[in-house]
Structure formats: C-alpha cells, structure tokens
Amino acid sequence: MARLGSSVDVAVIGAGPYGLSLTAHLRSRGVEHRIFGESMGPWKSNMPSGMLLKSYPWASSLSDPRLEFTARTYCTERALPYHDELMPLPLSRFVEYGEAFQARYAPNVERKTLTALEPGPAGFRASFADGETVDARRVVVAVGLYPFKHLPPEAEHLPADLCSHSGEYGPIESLRGKKVIVVGAGSSATDLAALLHEQGVPVSLVTRASYLNFACRPRPRALFERIAAPMSGIGNGWTTAACAKYPQLIRLLNQDLRVRLANSKIHGPSSSAFMKDRVVGKIPLLLGRAIQGFETRNGKVALDLVADDGNSRQPLLADHVIFATGYKIDITRLAFLNESLLNRICRVERAPLLSAHYESSVPGLHFIGPVAANSFGPVCRFVYGASHPARHLAHYLSAVPPRIRPTTKLKTVESTVLS
Template identity: 40%
Template sequence: MSLTDTIIIGAGPYGLSLAAHLKAAGVAHQILGEPMGAWRHYMPPGMLLRSEAFASSLQAPRAGFTLEDYCRLKGLPYRPLGMALPLETFVQYGLWFQANLVGETQTADVLSLRRVGDEFQLSLSDGRTLAARKVVIALGLKGFAQTPPALQGLPARYASHSERYGNLDWARGMDIAIVGGGQSALGLSALLNELGARAHVLMRESHVIWHERPQGGRRLLSRIKTPDAGLGRGWRSLFLSECPGLFHMLDPARRRQIMDHSYGASGAWWLRDRVLGKVQLSHRTELRGAAIENERVVLRVLSDGKEASVSADHVIAATGFRTDMRQHAFLSKELADAISNQGGMPDLSAHYETRVSGLYVIGPASAHSFGPVMRFVYGTKHASPTVARHLTGSLKAGTRQRAWPAAHAPLPERSGE
C-alpha cells in the first residue's frame, strides 16, 4: 500500500485547480478521476456554459492559464462578457490546463474510503489500495440528483435525470417531456428541438426569468451602481461571488435562506430566441403522477389548477440536485455520519475541512457553507488556494510533530502489564 500526503477525489475544475496549487507548493499528492470526465461524457454536445467567459477560468497558481490565455493561444474568439462559451471549448481548455499544470491523473474509481488511525485508506476499482494523510472530495454534483417521487422507479427507457446527458441523437423524432424550469431544462429543450425532437417543458413557475445579455464598455457610474460579478450583475452578486469567507461566518439559518432564494429557475440570454415560440412551455404546472401506457409515459399534472395529462416517449427530470454526502457509496458509514449534518450536507470549517480532521470537501457540495459561488467554476478561485494553503501548513506541522530527534524522542508510557 502506497502512502502519499494528499489524495484528491475528482478531476473536474475544482480537483484540477487544487492539484495545480499543490504541485506548485511541492505537496506530494495524487488525483483520482478522468480529467473533465463529467463535462466530457455527461454534458450534451453543443451545450453553452451559463457563466460568462471571464468567470469560467480554472484557478492556476501562476499567471498565463486563464480561459482568455487559452483562447489567445489557440486563435479562438474571446470576450469576457456577452460571449456564449461552447462546452467543447471549455473542455479542451480544462485538458490544456491539466496537461500544463497538473500532469497525469489516475482514472480508477474509489470503491471505499475509511479512516484507519491517523490515515485514510482508499480501495480503487483497479484493485489497488492507497493511503493518505489528507483527502479532498471534489466530485461536483455526482450522486446528488433529485428526482421527483412520481418518476422514481420508472424504467430508464422512459425516465431519466438531466444529471447525465451526452449525445442526444437518440431523441430525434421523439416526444420529450422535461420537468423543471431552470437553465438545465431550458437548455435541453433548445438542443432537443434543434435535433428534431418535440420538447415540452413543464414548469411550476408562472414565467421564465430571462437574463439580459451583458455588455462591456459601460460607463463608470453604471458599473458602480450595478457591478459585474462572477455570478451576475449587482452588489448582491458581487458579495456572493467574492466573499465566501464572510458568507461562511453567517448564521446557518441565514445561509440557508440565502441559498434558497438565490439564482433560482432562470434562462441564459443566449437561450431566449432558441426557446420562445419554438418549444412548448407549460407554466404553473406540477407533476402529480406517472404511468406507462401503450409504450408511452403518461404524466398526470396539475396545470393552472386543473388536472391534465401529458404523454411522451420519454421524460427528463431537470429538477436539480440536493447535497447529501451519505449518497457517496464509497464513504464508510462512520465517515459519512461524522461529516454530515442532519440533512446530509457537510459541516465545513473556514478551510473547507469537515469535522473529520484531514478530510475536506470542495465544489458544489460546499455551497451551503460558502455560498452559491461554489456551484460554479468561478468558485475555484476561492477554494483551491485556501485548501492548498491549509494542507501545506498542516502537513508541515504534522511532519515537525513526527520528526522527533532520537535523543529527545518521547518515551512510551508503561502499559501496566
């Protein structure tokens, strides 16, 4: 069994950003996961990122590795604001970042993680066992999909969650119902419509909130009144984008309130013309039940206070995610219970460390501790350097504690035998 200082579970934007910082600091580490794997396999081709280009860079320990730097190097168009960023460009940027600042990753999955004494032991899908002094979980939204009860238990042929979607060619010519009214639901509906499917969005909201296309070159007074921020425009967005440490200091009830009322169902500016007049939208509609009839899925809904039914070949639940660390099957029950509060969310310190010393959580799973910025790539600018500094300091302190000079080594206590 090999021992290393730190193991990072996950090789998406958060895992890669942290690995780059640890490598620059000279901290021995290993990163587990396929680089940008979820973005490569579970996002549909042709998708555009919701975030603005300036807010879509991974966090590097030195200058020269932003998305803008990559686009300039590759001769690709770039604008910090008002540019629709293709998924494919972002994925290639992430792989370029990894090749230059991170190096090799290990693509094996983690089957189990448990605490043994002062170390963590990990069993991998390739049969190996690893040990580490510190472990960082950076798995994004994996395992946290929230599916309405009415759709749970339906065969995969008829129902799925927007969590995992690659190529959508299978849906050509089909009737697809999409439950949800946010970016994921609207984005999928546009792509499906453009592929020749008939998409029908069922949303609880009374209308779609469409974001305006941001414009650069605004006058100083306008920028002061409503500053541009990583999560959008305005002082509230600026606070949530740039001050996760202050968010962490808020009372848990206040944090929960902000999370529940921030960045809800809405659509990006570049989706509006691709959806309105082209995709069927049913507002004020709630899903009540579902059944399979004549090789179709039939949804029972309440729409504008009246019961109705919607028939489709397939239904996609674009109903979001709910953080629950207990859903990570690889975590031992002792670890899962120790790091989670009653709702399954991790209770994190100001350094992203759980209540289990040496075990950290970064990315979307840390959002209830540090705010909605952690649900976006922009959050890497805060999490990666903070965790890297804490890991570096604690590992050095641990080395000093273990490295007793022989002449001054503490004597073992008598066992009483």
C-alpha cells in the first residue's frame, strides 16, 4: 500500500557523482531536499573493480562547496598512492572516495528505486518501489548513463545468457569457464577484455575500427605544449578547455554546433594508456571486422564477421558475447517518466532541451549529467562536470522562495573529514 503525505521542495533522483555533488551544495545552502538512489550505484555494481578511470585523477573529484574533499585529499589522508596526472585512479578507489564523500556531504541518501514520476498537486508526484509517494515542487534527474545502454539492433533478439552489455558487469564470475567475445573499441571493451584474460577466461576482442586508440602515457608537458594545447578536466586543447570551463556559454551556441561538440570524435572510443600492455599481444584482436549477423547454435552464439574489404568473411563461435557499444541518450528509456511528462519535454535528438537552470520545458523538472550534454556540451559526460550544475542549481534553488520553510534549519557541513 502506498504511503502518502510526504512532501519536499526538491527531490534529487540519482546518487552518483552528479546527485551527490548537488546534494552537498544544497545542504550547504539550507535548501529543503531529499535524494534517492544507491550511492555510487552503477560505479560499484556495474563495472569490474579492476578497471581504471580514463580521466586524470585531479579531474575525478566530486564537488563540495569549499573544494576541500578531493580525490587527492582522500588518498593523501589515507596514505594511498596518488598522482594528479602520472598514474591512473583505480575504479575501486574512486568508488571508496565517492562513498566517503557521500558519508560526509550527503548522509541523507535514501536507497529507494523510483518507479513513476508524474504531475502532482505540488508539481510532481514520485512513487517508489517501497510504496512511498513523495510530492515535490521540483525534481532534479541525475541518473547517469546506466539507463541508456546501447545494443546493436541485431543483438536484441539474443537471449540474456548468450549476450550482455558491458555496463551490466560488476563481478565477472558468471563468465568463468566460457569462451567470450567482447565487441567494441573503447575503454569498457579493452578494460573488460584485459580483466577477463587475466582471470583465465578465453576472450577475443572484435571491432570495426582498424586500430585501437590508446591514450599516450602521461608525462610532464613542456611549456610550448601547455600553451598550444592547454590541459582541462576533459582533455587537452583550447576548444576542449572552453567546453570544460564554460558550459553556460556552450548552451548559447546554435543547436547543431552544441550537438557536434557534445558528440565530438575527440571524446570518442579510446582506452587508458595503462591498458595497452595488458591488451596488445595478450588478447586476440580482430580489427576492421564488421558483424554481418548473429545466430545461435547448440547453446552458443555465432558471429558472421566481414573484413573491411567486404570480401573476407570469418565465422566466430563463443559461449557469450559482451557488447561494449556505449550509451545513447534517449529519455523515452527512463521508464519512470509519465507519458504526459514525456510528451511535454522539448528535445534535442532525444535528449531534453534545457534552460540555463538545467530546466526542461516542463517547469520544475531539471536534468543534470550526461543527459544534459546536448545543451551544455561534453563536460556533462565527465565526473569533472559535476561541479557546474551543483553550484548553479544550489544557488538558483536557494534563491527561489521555498514551498514551506523547514522548522529546523539544516546544519552546514562540518569541516572534519570522516575516516
């Protein structure tokens, strides 16, 4: 039975880097809110712990109001290996850091699954899997990439025991004893293939790309290099640096240019420099191969591969195929969105068109994170981008007269780091 009567000024949906950062800033400003989701959910449950972050460690910090609890601070206080640029940040350490951030800045995270969001008397009514309904004047959706996993249309008919997406893996024990094919050319593909190989799983990597793009190993850069291509939190170069620092200006560009920037090949499939030695020469690589079709044979999956020249064909048989084929933003895949809300949301290529306040065409409904990239540029696709909406929205929402002022003021965050 639904539990009625709960109400709040702002409901934050999602407890990843964007949701946690926003909550840290909302708490600092005393904005009445609730945050729902699993803290660092897909990061700790849907990615193997041996993976490495592609971003510089210095650009992998969540955003707190005083910029005091960075990934570097976390590692330094615990005497953990760390360097801003010259060594990668392991996924497991990033998750530990994110959970420490949550314990300090967002202790109010509620582990609830949103099942429906629809118009309500206060603005919106959110229904959760545990039966509670919450009326909220404003809703901020910060769900990350996980709902937008992309599989090739030809693979959609394959049963789950033969086919999966790379975003479905935390533990990979279910693949032991199987012959596996990983399809893709980005970091998810190479990281997962390397981890499977190192755990004794026979694995091959297939991609239509003619080569794998590994980042150059980080090194100190000369002055001329820093001037010619300044470093930013999402890559090097003047255009990239502008996108990283000024998303509000990117929003003012014409729509076609914004979309091109958000989906630039500069941020296309690539892998960490530290993975190259774990992949090349260790794992069978079938490069320049297009998949013409799939079929099942005696509990296995057969791929029909065609080389670049279109003439050379190669059948490949495996027990399981993992598609590391990325994500495609499409808000119709957010199953909790009520149809009437969906129909009112103006879109830019299936992503919501957003105002300067990250607000959709439905008043009070905001989107932050990768789903905002077509409006604010590629920085939204990176952890580094979490600070922009966190600061902007906290300032904006604190200036809007609240629905009902809380009877007790929220305490500002203590400065002591929790161990």
